[in-house]
Amino acid sequence: MKAIVQLEFDGRCREAFEFYARALGGEIKVMNALGETKDVPLPPGSRPAxxxxxxxxxxxxxxxxxxxNDLPPGEYRPKQGFNVALHxxxxxxxxxxFGALADGGRVETPLSEVAWSSAFGMLKDRFGTPWLILSMDE
Structure with missing residues (x-):
């Protein structure tokens, strides 16, 4: 089994993933717009955006x-009750x-040394995604 974070956006998924790729040094593997996949049926109960x-x-x-993914207009709700933890x-x-993700966002807990890490902090990025950053060095 493997757990993977699935984030929802209010029409800003492409912008967010391009930002995350730059900020985190990642690579976008898939970016499918609804218009490019109109022949693929939506899951049951889904509305088109x-x-x-x-x-x-x-x-x-x-x-x-x-x-x-993006949600249809009116269906997006701000994220709460979790964070994306990056070790x-x-x-x-x-x-x-931390600095890259905080750009345009809101720092919740400034990055600082704590008993369990040399650098720990929490923030919400410009897209509303909550992040927890934790250094794993000794």
Whole structure:
């Protein structure tokens, strides 16, 4: 079994995934707009969104995958009750990733040293996605 984060957006999935690819050093593996896949039926109970809306996006960051899609107008709700936790190799990488994701977003817990990590912080990026950054160095 493998758990993969699936993020939903209000028409900004493409913009978000391009931002995440730059900020996290990842590679977009899939970016399918609804207009490009109109011959593929929607899942039962789904409503169509605009042709430019993203049906499915996938970003690879090392061995990790993040997936996403746009929701039809009026169906998006702000994210709450979770965060996307990124365990990075060292304090320098934590500062780089935190700074990149915080650009245009809101810092919830400033990046700082805590008992369990040399660099720990939490933020919501410009798309409303909540992130937890944790340095794994000793």
């Amino acid at each position: 605009g042709a430019e809306s993203i049906r499915f996006a996938q970003l690879a960051i090392g061995d990790t995958l993040i997936q996403g 990075v190799r060292d304090k320098a990488e934590a500062h780089r990733v």
